[in-house]
Amino acid sequence: MDRHDLIIIGGGPAGLAAALAARENGIEDILILERDVRLGGILNQCIHNGFGLHTFKEELTGPEYAERYAKRVIEAGIPYKLNTICADISPDREVTYVNAEEGCVTVKAGAVILAMGCRERPRGALGLPGFRQAGVYTAGTAQRLMNIEGYLVGKEVVILGSGDIGLIMARRMTLEGAKVKVVAELMPYSGGLKRNIVQCLDDFNIPLRLSHTVTRVHGKERVEGVTISEVGPDRRPIPGTEEFYSCDTLLLSCGLLPENELSKSAGVRLSRITGGAEVNESLETSVPGVFSCGNVLHVHDLVDYVSEEASRAGKNAAAFIKAGGVRERGRVITLKGEGGVRYTVPQTIDPANMEDKLTVRFRVGDVYKGKSLAVYYNGVEVRRVRKRVMAPGEMEELVIMKSSLPENTDEIIIRVED
Amino acid sequence: MNEFDVAVIGAGVTGSAIARYLARYELKTVVLEKEEDVSSGTTKANSGIVHAGFDAAPGSMMAKMNVKGCEMIKELSKTLDFPYRNNGSMVLCFDEAEIPNLRALYERGITNGVKELKILTGDEARAMEPAVSDAVVAALWAPTAGIVCPFNLCIALAENAADNGVVFKFLTEVENIKKTAEGFRISTNNGEITAKTVVNAAGVYADKIHNMVSADKLTITPRRGEYVLMDKEVGGLVSATIFQLPGKLGKGVLVTPTVHGNLLVGPNAQDLEDKEDTETTQAGMDDIKKRALLSVPGVPYNKMITSFAGLRAHEARHDFILGEVSDCEGFFDAAGIESPGLTSAPAIGEYMADMIAVKLSAKQKENFNPNRKGFIEVAKLPREERARLIKECPEYGRIVCRCENISEGEILDAINRTLGAKSLDGVKRRVRQGMGRCQAGFCTPRTMELLARELKIPMTEVRKNRPGSELLKG
Numbered sequence: 001m002d003r004h005d006l007i008i009i010g011g012g013p014a015g016l017a018a019a020l021a022a023r024e025n026g027i028e029d030i031l032i033l034e035r036d037v038r039l040g041g042i043l044n045q046c047i048h049n050g051f052g053l054h055t056f057k058e059e060l061t062g063p064e065y066a067e068r069y070a071k072r073v074i075e076a077g078i079p080y081k082l083n084t085i086c087a088d089i090s091p092d093r094e095v096t097y098v099n100a101e102e103g104c105v106t107v108k109a110g111a112v113i114l115a116m117g118c119r120e121r122p123r124g125a126l127g128l129p130g131f132r133q134a135g136v137y138t139a140g141t142a143q144r145l146m147n148i149e150g151y152l153v154g155k156e157v158v159i160l161g162s163g164d165i166g167l168i169m170a171r172r173m174t175l176e177g178a179k180v181k182v183v184a185e186l187m188p189y190s191g192g193l194k195r196n197i198v199q200c201l202d203d204f205n206i207p208l209r210l211s212h213t214v215t216r217v218h219g220k221e222r223v224e225g226v227t228i229s230e231v232g233p234d235r236r237p238i239p240g241t242e243e244f245y246s247c248d249t250l251l252l253s254c255g256l257l258p259e260n261e262l263s264k265s266a267g268v269r270l271s272r273i274t275g276g277a278e279v280n281e282s283l284e285t286s287v288p289g290v291f292s293c294g295n296v297l298h299v300h301d302l303v304d305y306v307s308e309e310a311s312r313a314g315k316n317a318a319a320f321i322k323a324g325g326v327r328e329r330g331r332v333i334t335l336k337g338e339g340g341v342r343y344t345v346p347q348t349i350d351p352a353n354m355e356d357k358l359t360v361r362f363r364v365g366d367v368y369k370g371k372s373l374a375v376y377y378n379g380v381e382v383r384r385v386r387k388r389v390m391a392p393g394e395m396e397e398l399v400i401m402k403s404s405l406p407e408n409t410d411e412i413i414i415r416v417e418d
Numbered sequence: 419m420n421e422f423d424v425a426v427i428g429a430g431v432t433g434s435a436i437a438r439y440l441a442r443y444e445l446k447t448v449v450l451e452k453e454e455d456v457s458s459g460t461t462k463a464n465s466g467i468v469h470a471g472f473d474a475a476p477g478s479m480m481a482k483m484n485v486k487g488c489e490m491i492k493e494l495s496k497t498l499d500f501p502y503r504n505n506g507s508m509v510l511c512f513d514e515a516e517i518p519n520l521r522a523l524y525e526r527g528i529t530n531g532v533k534e535l536k537i538l539t540g541d542e543a544r545a546m547e548p549a550v551s552d553a554v555v556a557a558l559w560a561p562t563a564g565i566v567c568p569f570n571l572c573i574a575l576a577e578n579a580a581d582n583g584v585v586f587k588f589l590t591e592v593e594n595i596k597k598t599a600e601g602f603r604i605s606t607n608n609g610e611i612t613a614k615t616v617v618n619a620a621g622v623y624a625d626k627i628h629n630m631v632s633a634d635k636l637t638i639t640p641r642r643g644e645y646v647l648m649d650k651e652v653g654g655l656v657s658a659t660i661f662q663l664p665g666k667l668g669k670g671v672l673v674t675p676t677v678h679g680n681l682l683v684g685p686n687a688q689d690l691e692d693k694e695d696t697e698t699t700q701a702g703m704d705d706i707k708k709r710a711l712l713s714v715p716g717v718p719y720n721k722m723i724t725s726f727a728g729l730r731a732h733e734a735r736h737d738f739i740l741g742e743v744s745d746c747e748g749f750f751d752a753a754g755i756e757s758p759g760l761t762s763a764p765a766i767g768e769y770m771a772d773m774i775a776v777k778l779s780a781k782q783k784e785n786f787n788p789n790r791k792g793f794i795e796v797a798k799l800p801r802e803e804r805a806r807l808i809k810e811c812p813e814y815g816r817i818v819c820r821c822e823n824i825s826e827g828e829i830l831d832a833i834n835r836t837l838g839a840k841s842l843d844g845v846k847r848r849v850r851q852g853m854g855r856c857q858a859g860f861c862t863p864r865t866m867e868l869l870a871r872e873l874k875i876p877m878t879e880v881r882k883n884r885p886g887s888e889l890l891k892g
Contacts, residue, residue, distance in 0.1 A: 035820065085817040087797070100812035103805035122857035124647070124724025129698045132726060134882035134889050138859045145863050145890070151877060152892040220694060221886030237700075248891060261821075 003108040005029040010115035012041020014294025014310040016069035021314030032080035040066030054304035089266040111317040118256040118295040130217030139165040139253040154249025159183040162190040166253020171200035184212040273343040274298040281349040282316035340416030376413040425613035430461040433619035434576035435767025441582035443780040452591035457572040463728025469758040470560035472527025479738040481530040483762035490764040498574035499792030507563035507659040569847035578790040595630040615748040622693040624753035631746040640729040643685025644702040649721040653679040683710040730756035797823035819861040821854025843883040
């Protein structure tokens with residue numbers, strides 16, 4: 001069986017940044033497995049701009065952002081395989097992949113980085129009643145058909161869900177001559193970034209109806225319209241509020257799900273809230289030597305944070321490999337989100353392996369205006385940060401300083417407070 | 419050219435089975451189907467259960483065909499190579515007072531000729547199926563029951579029929595049937611056909627077809643059943659098919675693994691007017707989800723990946739109507755085919771084909787090939803075999819549907835083999851592309867490209883299923 005020091009599953013923004021960081025930290029023998037025909041992952045179909053403001057201090061399109069990383073990976077001579085699907089990862093880091101050239105191959109990895117990204121919540125998982133007609137697409141599928149293949153999926157469109165891809169597609173389809181009639185959002189707030197609501201809906205006079213959902217999809221062969229109803233605080237439709245919108249297409253942007261089937265085959269423990277792996281300060285999962293980063297770990301709002309997180313995973317995987325695959329594990333501090341903070345990544349910290357500064361990322365469960373984020377070490381408040389506004393569509397972060405951690409800390413809690 | 423000995427109307431599982439058994443005879447047979455593919459009506463949306471046969475009234479055609487069909491499917495799954503699993507079924511009883519009804523079901527099964535039936539205590543049932551409810555006081559265990567891929571059962575029968583010379587005409591809707599001296603003249607939207615005999619296997623439309631030739635009118639009521647399907651991750655929650663004893667709360671809903679490893683819950687029963695109304699409803703889904711929890715309290719509905727509805731072809735007498743129509747010689751009905759119609763299909767096929775062969779004094783064909791090779795499930799092959807296959811045909815190494823691990827090779831086989839797929843649904847039913855947890859989010863564009871390329875049509879003409887379901891608008 002062949003062996004590689006580091007195998008990275010996925011050649012999207014997370015996988016590429018992880019590979020570069022691992023190489024910068026001295027790992028020569030790296031292999032990236034990418035299932036698509038090119039590096040860059042989902043960014044290749046995100047042809048709008050707005051990427052890279054943090055990383056490159058300029059506004060790039062998705063393909064441009066991907067290109068910068070892909071180019072560096074190629075220049076660094078890091079090997080990658082395209083059109084290659086990872087079929088299995090065993091708990092002892094044997095990676096099986098399949099492609100047309102080599103068939104079915106198993107290789108041993110010194111360390112593995114999971115960077116498979118996420119998928120969209122499909123119609124079936126939403127339980128939308130109606131026929132199973134053509135014309136219902138997740139926003140990402142419509143985006144691929146439009147931006148990669150060059151086809152228009154519909155001319156009169158209703159969008160359910162105000163996730164970022166849905167908002168982006170509202171603008172994109174409008175620019176291509178389609179009429180986007182309305183965006184309906186089940187929650188009383190949008191799941192997307194504020195800037196996308198302004199630039200993709202407001203600028204094009206597309207109404208966003210909060211606390212509304214689709215209660216019926218009409219048409220047998222092809223979508224002919226949808227019924228939209230208002231929902232109450234229990235998120236159930238309110239009878240009598242039904243409104244019919246005629247359309248030929250329904251796009252869904254109702255959440256992204258980290259794609260962790262392979263992680264499960266490796267025995268990685270998953271968080272029930274993020275759907276991604278539970279990780280420690282090194283972004284290492286419950287399986288030693290298996291690291292996770294990017295949208296497969298938790299769904300990010302900006303790719304810049306994916307790259308930053310993935311670089312840390314690459315660096316930490318490099319340290320693991322250089323240490324010969326064994327790392328002393330010391331004390332464990334548990335990190336928890338409470339009172340409006342839905343989760344934290346990471347979930348645990350080993351102070352012995354912690355760098356001086358650790359960025360903790362999380363999302364809140366509701367829209368909060370003028371509230372604070374409070375940090376507690378063993379129940380004692382140590383910090384309080386005032387936030388003008390926090391919303392579920394935007395990721396929050398806090399930095400924990402190693403120097404601030406008392407010896408005996410075993411629990412850190414982050415809460416939303418007044 | 420359009421003259422046949424037998425015209426079968428309908429290419430669902432019943433029509434396909436009849437065609438397959440007719441193919442054993444020296445007969446020119448044509449199957450007329452109004453949709454673009456086989457398995458497009460009742461066959462495409464049902465429980466996929468191979469019933470043991472204790473449910474039907476003793477002496478009925480249903481009882482006879484069910485018990486025989488249950489045995490035949492097991493054998494056929496080898497000769498025709500389609501997915502089948504003999505997982506057994508269990509009928510749960512929740513009330514001591516209803517145990518006599520459970521016992522009556524057992525007795526009925528014995529009378530019908532069902533083998534190996536056994537009454538279990540609640541504890542015995544839970545020992546076999548730990549997920550079933552604590553409220554269960556007794557259960558009927560039927561080890562001969564099974565689960566089958568309904569699409570591939572139908573597709574296998576139809577393919578084998580076609581390979582043995584049966585002609586299939588799709589997008590061919592029967593508009594009128596005239597009795598003539600020689601037999602029948604059938605007008606369709608796709609030209610005229612003559613046949614010495616006609617077999618009506620038109621499912622929910624069997625009344626319409628029957629009433630074209632007979633004064634003894636038939637009424638088929640479309641009875642809708644809704645289902646919800648869960649991810650494979652939770653398919654192992656139960657091993658057997660779990661029924662509820664019909665009782666105060668109605669007929670009950672089932673909880674079953676599917677032959678592909680998903681978990682299925684349903685159906686309800688709702689009599690409708692519209693024979694095309696396969697729309698799911700919020701109320702219907704809420705209802706079956708709630709009722710299934712009686713049997714298995716832990717059904718994880720958060721793992722739901724899709725929902726669907728199908729129509730049963732219900733006739734008031736609630737028995738299969740199989741045979742020559744009394745006032746129209748040469749016209750045969752296979753009507754009122756509702757549950758256990760899927761299980762019974764091979765038995766109905768053989769029964770009807772033999773009857774027609776006698777009518778037409780047809781001889782057995784000498785070169786009938788009973789075998790059919792199913793689709794290769796690449797991801798399930800042993801490693802060495804998979805590697806060898808990919809070396810020979812690299813397209814089996816290109817995974818298109820990542821959730822179900824379906825390769826380009828399998829999709830190309832689905833499109834290019836006998837009676838190949840012409841639409842996205844056709845591919846899906848044959849090889850499960852798009853049936854997984856992302857529900858075709860990722861693999862739709864690539865599969866569309868393959869369909870366009872192989873069928874030599876523009877992308878804008880690629881359809882989900884029937885005309886009008888084109889996927890793109892420009």
